[in-house]
Amino acid sequence: MSLASVLPIGAQDATVIVDADRGETQISKHIYGHFSEHLGHCIYGGLWVGKDSKIPNVDGVRKDVLEALKKIKIPNLRWPGGCFADEYHWKDGIGPQENRARMINTHWGGVVEDNSFGTNEFLNMCEELGTEPYVCGNVGSGSVEELSQWVEYMTFDGESPMANLRKKNGREKPWKVQFLAVGNESWGCGGNMTPAYYSDLYRRYQTFARNYNANAPLLKVAGGANVADYNWTETVMRNVPTNLMWGLSLHYYVHPGGWNHKGSATKFSEEQYVQTMEKAYYMDELITRHDAIMTKYDPNKKVALVVDEWGSWYDVEPGTNPGFLFQQNTMRDALIAAVTLNIFHKHADRVRMANLAQIVNVLQAVIFTDGDKMLLTPTYHIFDMYKVHQDATLLPSSTRCEKISRGKFSADRISSSASKDANGVIHVSLANLDLEKVATVNIDIRGQKVKTIADAQVLTSKNIADYNTFENPDIVDLGEFKDFKLKDGVITIKMPAKSVVTFAVK
Ligand code: AHR
Numbered sequence: 175m176s177l178a179s180v181l182p183i184g185a186q187d188a189t190v191i192v193d194a195d196r197g198e199t200q201i202s203k204h205i206y207g208h209f210s211e212h213l214g215h216c217i218y219g220g221l222w223v224g225k226d227s228k229i230p231n232v233d234g235v236r237k238d239v240l241e242a243l244k245k246i247k248i249p250n251l252r253w254p255g256g257c258f259a260d261e262y263h264w265k266d267g268i269g270p271q272e273n274r275a276r277m278i279n280t281h282w283g284g285v286v287e288d289n290s291f292g293t294n295e296f297l298n299m300c301e302e303l304g305t306e307p308y309v310c311g312n313v314g315s316g317s318v319e320e321l322s323q324w325v326e327y328m329t330f331d332g333e334s335p336m337a338n339l340r341k342k343n344g345r346e347k348p349w350k351v352q353f354l355a356v357g358n359e360s361w362g363c364g365g366n367m368t369p370a371y372y373s374d375l376y377r378r379y380q381t382f383a384r385n386y387n388a389n390a391p392l393l394k395v396a397g398g399a400n401v402a403d404y405n406w407t408e409t410v411m412r413n414v415p416t417n418l419m420w421g422l423s424l425h426y427y428v429h430p431g432g433w434n435h436k437g438s439a440t441k442f443s444e445e446q447y448v449q450t451m452e453k454a455y456y457m458d459e460l461i462t463r464h465d466a467i468m469t470k471y472d473p474n475k476k477v478a479l480v481v482d483e484w485g486s487w488y489d490v491e492p493g494t495n496p497g498f499l500f501q502q503n504t505m506r507d508a509l510i511a512a513v514t515l516n517i518f519h520k521h522a523d524r525v526r527m528a529n530l531a532q533i534v535n536v537l538q539a540v541i542f543t544d545g546d547k548m549l550l551t552p553t554y555h556i557f558d559m560y561k562v563h564q565d566a567t568l569l570p571s572s573t574r575c576e577k578i579s580r581g582k583f584s585a586d587r588i589s590s591s592a593s594k595d596a597n598g599v600i601h602v603s604l605a606n607l608d609l610e611k612v613a614t615v616n617i618d619i620r621g622q623k624v625k626t627i628a629d630a631q632v633l634t635s636k637n638i639a640d641y642n643t644f645e646n647p648d649i650v651d652l653g654e655f656k657d658f659k660l661k662d663g664v665i666t667i668k669m670p671a672k673s674v675v676t677f678a679v680k
Contacts (some may be wrong), residue, residue, distance in 0.1 A: 424479055465524045
């Protein structure tokens with residue numbers, strides 16, 4: 175039913191109805207995953223500085239970054255790529271540092287990769303972070319044996335050549351590694367394959383990725399489509415039995431003017447802003463259509479749609495290495511994150527894992543580093559506000575609002591979602607995309623008495639293109655939100671222009 179027919183817009187600019195007693199689906203915490211590739215300064219300088227660095231570190235990993243990531247409770251971390259994964263040979267990155275192979279990172283800037291950050295360093299870092307590793311195997315240029323041995327090295331607890339090698343390298347017990355991607359972008363940088371050819375390879379490679387840990391069987395993710403390549407999804411779903419895959423991936427980036435006209439991260443017109451938001455909302459259509467195809471083959475939604483690369487992708491910052499994909503992160507990016515996470519929530523029955531690209535210093539990063547300095551981007555603050563939704567139960571909700579528009583582009587002015595956590599606390603998140611106007615939003619919580627509103631936070635900024643700098647790291651920062659009132663069970667909030675608000679309802 176269209177809400178327009180039952181809810182006239184009056185003093186309010188938008189109405190959100192939340193059915194507090196109708197939640198069924200869990201929002202997997204794994205949709206809050208991140209991605210760390212050997213690309214630019216993501217690994218080197220961003221996460222890893224080495225044990226001998228003057229920058230405070232825990233076994234070579236920056237302490238400041240570890241603490242910031244622990245605060246937002248990152249549930250999983252994808253590694254080593256991306257495109258890099260299909261050229262990565264894991265044995266180059268184990269054993270004594272001085273013996274590790276030096277290679278060219280052909281995808282990303284042609285720099286020398288000295289393999290000082292390898293399997294042991296990554297998995298130890300994940301343990302320190304309390305996050306699940308999501309390892310991406312090499313199908314493009316690696317052998318079945320190589321992937322099979324990597325799984326054995328990481329997860330086999332017993333007597334075997336690879337387990338013995340791990341022990342020789344100082345790690346007695348296996349790590350817990352559950353998430354395994356079988357190749358990356360096999361339609362492109364991962365081998366330029368057809369979906370039919372990839373399906374066969376997937377079946378073969380995953381066969382030899384053995385389950386050594388009965389308590390944590392491998393959750394295998396097949397390489398999925400680029401954006402709207404529905405034929406890829408159809409072919410893989412048709413050719414791979416659903417019991418052979420835990421998930422199927424999807425990659426989608428927001429390039430405001432398309433791949434060849436990505437535009438600047440910080441200098442954009444109002445029209446380009448609305449175009450960007452229109453493209454952020456496109457994630458909803460993509461998931462809906464890929465899900466519909468998957469449902470033909472998997473009506474019970476056993477196979478997860480894993481959006482393991484998403485986020486904004488602009489031109490690199492002037493003067494930086496084009497192969498390092500370093501871009502600024504503004505309030506616009508915070509809004510992309512809020513809109514996208516609300517969409518993931520809505521599709522929680524199918525989307526059970528996702529990875530923002532990328533975690534530090536690359537694309538829509540949550541953290542920037544420069545030498546010993548670190549800052550949190552506006553996108554970081556969204557992940558901080560939204561962590562309350564991790565593993566909570568999605569509450570069905572509907573939003574009625576106007577659109578914002580500029581030129582030929584338009585987007586819903588208000589994006590929202592709600593969930594109920596294990597203690598029965600409801601959390602509501604809303605984004606007001608309007609560049610100028612405060613939005614008065616009525617939130618009608620049905621099926622549960624509302625007593626109080628608590629822990630209300632807001633992220634906003636004076637200008638949509640504001641960003642944090644090392645000199646001024648709090649230009650875009652979280653603040654307490656107070657502009658709400660409660661009457662007859664209906665909450666009314668006044669959201670600043672270009673803002674995101676999250677609050678608890680008890
Ligand atoms: O995230 C940057 C790159 O984008 C990844 O390496 C690749 O998988 C995608 O095309």
